[in-house]
Amino acid sequence: MSSIPEGIKYTKDHEWARLEGDFVVTCGITDHAQEMLTDIVFVELPEKGDEVKQGQQIAVVESVKAVSDVYAPVGGRVVDVNMKLEDSPELLNSDPYGEGWIFKIEMSSKEELDELMDEKAYAEHLESGD
Amino acid sequence: MGVIFQKSKKGRRGVTVPGWFKDVKEEIPSAMMRTGLETVEAGEVDVVRHYTALSQMNFGVDSGMYPLGSCTMKYNPKINEKTASLEGFANLHPLAGEEMSQGALRVMHELAGYLCVISGMDAFSLAPAAGAHGELAGVMVIKKYFQERKEDRKVILIPDTAHGTNPASVAMCGFEVKEVPSTKEGDVDMEALAQMVDGSTAAMMLTSPNTLGLFDRNIHKIADLLHAKGALFYCDGANLNAVMGKARVKDMGFDLMHINLHKTFSTPHGGGGPGSGPLGVAQKLEKFLPVPVIARRGETFSLDYDRPDSIGRIHSFYGNFLVFLKAYTYIRMLGPEGVREAGENAVLNANYLLARLKEHYNLPIDRICKHEFVLSDQDMPHGVTTNDIAKRILDYGYHAPTVYFPLLVHGAIMIEPTETESLETLDAFVETMIRIRKEAESDPELVKGAPQTTPVKRVDAVGAARKPVLKWEE
Numbered sequence: 001m002s003s004i005p006e007g008i009k010y011t012k013d014h015e016w017a018r019l020e021g022d023f024v025v026t027c028g029i030t031d032h033a034q035e036m037l038t039d040i041v042f043v044e045l046p047e048k049g050d051e052v053k054q055g056q057q058i059a060v061v062e063s064v065k066a067v068s069d070v071y072a073p074v075g076g077r078v079v080d081v082n083m084k085l086e087d088s089p090e091l092l093n094s095d096p097y098g099e100g101w102i103f104k105i106e107m108s109s110k111e112e113l114d115e116l117m118d119e120k121a122y123a124e125h126l127e128s129g130d
Numbered sequence: 131m132g133v134i135f136q137k138s139k140k141g142r143r144g145v146t147v148p149g150w151f152k153d154v155k156e157e158i159p160s161a162m163m164r165t166g167l168e169t170v171e172a173g174e175v176d177v178v179r180h181y182t183a184l185s186q187m188n189f190g191v192d193s194g195m196y197p198l199g200s201c202t203m204k205y206n207p208k209i210n211e212k213t214a215s216l217e218g219f220a221n222l223h224p225l226a227g228e229e230m231s232q233g234a235l236r237v238m239h240e241l242a243g244y245l246c247v248i249s250g251m252d253a254f255s256l257a258p259a260a261g262a263h264g265e266l267a268g269v270m271v272i273k274k275y276f277q278e279r280k281e282d283r284k285v286i287l288i289p290d291t292a293h294g295t296n297p298a299s300v301a302m303c304g305f306e307v308k309e310v311p312s313t314k315e316g317d318v319d320m321e322a323l324a325q326m327v328d329g330s331t332a333a334m335m336l337t338s339p340n341t342l343g344l345f346d347r348n349i350h351k352i353a354d355l356l357h358a359k360g361a362l363f364y365c366d367g368a369n370l371n372a373v374m375g376k377a378r379v380k381d382m383g384f385d386l387m388h389i390n391l392h393k394t395f396s397t398p399h400g401g402g403g404p405g406s407g408p409l410g411v412a413q414k415l416e417k418f419l420p421v422p423v424i425a426r427r428g429e430t431f432s433l434d435y436d437r438p439d440s441i442g443r444i445h446s447f448y449g450n451f452l453v454f455l456k457a458y459t460y461i462r463m464l465g466p467e468g469v470r471e472a473g474e475n476a477v478l479n480a481n482y483l484l485a486r487l488k489e490h491y492n493l494p495i496d497r498i499c500k501h502e503f504v505l506s507d508q509d510m511p512h513g514v515t516t517n518d519i520a521k522r523i524l525d526y527g528y529h530a531p532t533v534y535f536p537l538l539v540h541g542a543i544m545i546e547p548t549e550t551e552s553l554e555t556l557d558a559f560v561e562t563m564i565r566i567r568k569e570a571e572s573d574p575e576l577v578k579g580a581p582q583t584t585p586v587k588r589v590d591a592v593g594a595a596r597k598p599v600l601k602w603e604e
Contacts, residue, residue: 066534090596
């Protein structure tokens, strides 16, 4: 069973979003996502200052098995990206909710974050096998 | 066996030109002499042996069964090569002029005609040099079509089973990709599709039969839904082998398509040769085809560049001509009956394997398939994965199937036997797969450590991707 920490929000496409301060959310992919992808070998990061809409493709993760799009859990402006992933994509496997964060977004609307799943709903989503 | 650099000996030569090597260094200004770029110095026989040994390690369809799903690795009859190496064709200069190239132009014109008959499309351009190139040309045609109609349509729909090249072609032409989900039975989700198609939809690209090896049972409904909103329907013809001679793609409601000559019409691919992805269109799109188009007047053929609405040139000269010759030979050797029979046998072979293998492996979608089908590693014992099974297959002298595609099947193992394998070969493959399944139960470490008998054992795919070593160093 993959890890689903409390107190952060999840999308059906297996991204997570954690509110830091008032408007900035840190985002990454879930433990389940990294398990499914297996060893991640490359991450294509967004650029600071990019404007994204909720659900828009924002990054790409590539494993030996597959290449997958990462979608923005919330809309807004990218204020930071985890440059460490360029040289150490394995952080996404070893610490998906910590050192393996991918980008930070300054939200344009807080409501979008509220719409996402909590840990219980996400666990059910995984159970349903989707 | 090492690399050729290890066979290098200072001063050794394959060919010696009298007086040449002695003085060459003196004639190059010292400022222009570079160091650090060592080239191989070896005798001719050493070089020949090295590359012969390498070629002996190669595995091709001439060495054994190659069930690589989605790739249609059928046997390529040797007569194709014979036609392609006829002097009159092989030595023909591409700028030789129409009056000296009538035979070549006739072959191209007739081949395009055969593709029209097989697909039902009204016109073909042979220019695209690969399947993805055909897609790109097709999406350019779609774009031009709507530009001319002054309709601003931004979205192209692509199912979640699609080849990765589809969204790439769409994005390159500036369209937005929207992904259409599939049902659990492997068809396009009609409810979701109905929600997605609107006035902003330029087209939908669908591989038919799809990459699960299934014929979409709603194909006409999908076409109607798109056409009702003025959108076009594009067929990725990669899997044409399953229906050729049986059903025409245009009759399914498609407006344009590409065909992979290198898959369906038996020309070498993979490392073996260039591809060819002709683009076929319905009449309303014909004027947009890339130039040149082969025109015919009586018994005289010419290259027609005077097509003001064309998307333009997409390839130097006229496409990969020698590939056309091979495909042309294949079609002529089989004839209409033979083409149909080849398609039928491709489907029969796949269904035979499916029926036998589903007793031993998880089959996520249990339906009559077309030319290929997809197994899953879902209930393999002791954590044996698709990757392990694929590696173990190599030990038994087969090429591996396609693995981990399409993405919506867990640990997909995609098997496409093609029509050219005999019942005996298919049975031997089934027995091998059953044996691997038993090994996974009784000796999982053997399977997880495979391959054992190949020149290179299990490679470190993760290490190679994360820390690639791109230069040979001792």
